[in-house]
Amino acid sequence: MAYMFVRIQRLLLLCSCRYNRSSDQSTLLEDRVVTISRAQGTLTFPANFMLVAAANPCPCGYYGDPVKECTCSLGTVLRYQKRISGPLLDRIDIHIEVPRVDYEKLAGDRLGESSAKIRERVEKARERQRRRFGGTGLQCNGDMGPSEVRQHCGIDATGRSLLKAAMQQMQLSARAFHRILKLARTIADLAECEQIETPHLAEAIQYRPRRMV
Numbered sequence: 001m002a003y004m005f006v007r008i009q010r011l012l013l014l015c016s017c018r019y020n021r022s023s024d025q026s027t028l029l030e031d032r033v034v035t036i037s038r039a040q041g042t043l044t045f046p047a048n049f050m051l052v053a054a055a056n057p058c059p060c061g062y063y064g065d066p067v068k069e070c071t072c073s074l075g076t077v078l079r080y081q082k083r084i085s086g087p088l089l090d091r092i093d094i095h096i097e098v099p100r101v102d103y104e105k106l107a108g109d110r111l112g113e114s115s116a117k118i119r120e121r122v123e124k125a126r127e128r129q130r131r132r133f134g135g136t137g138l139q140c141n142g143d144m145g146p147s148e149v150r151q152h153c154g155i156d157a158t159g160r161s162l163l164k165a166a167m168q169q170m171q172l173s174a175r176a177f178h179r180i181l182k183l184a185r186t187i188a189d190l191a192e193c194e195q196i197e198t199p200h201l202a203e204a205i206q207y208r209p210r211r212m213v
């Protein structure tokens, strides 16, 4: 929905407080501080936040839906999807398409994993990360810079060739390379694995953004 796109853009514009350069919206996600410059002086505030956003694939909301046909023209879909810039999308680590849910699943008795159980797994993974970064000032995998990525995100030969193929086929940036490794490290932590294994890496790669058109 267009409304959601506008809200995301406004949030980022508001945070960056610089209205003339779209790249500032994306660097804000990495800098974790926001600088406000006025004639009287410059102030820097902390802006370390997690961005969670949702959007429809097109204005009518049905592009790619297997049941209901999308009524938008291809140009409209393209224009709509390009409203979020590539550099901004590149800095969002996990992109997931959420398809329509069948009636049978909605009405069925089968319940998913409970939030309490998921929380337990997340807390264990966080504890593992706290131990990993003890005394370094870093809190979690997301805080790692390139040198920590090199130190803690080693992958074997199969993983290296998988990542190389993904970099070439998906034309990934250097930023995406590090983000994939950090995410793979977190997936391995959730699975309670010391080493990043190929399935962890493959899962991290498939979360990279791709235009639907």
Ligand SMILES: [Zn+2]
Pocket: 058, 059, 060, 061, 062, 063, 070, 071, 072
């Ligand atoms: Zn549509």
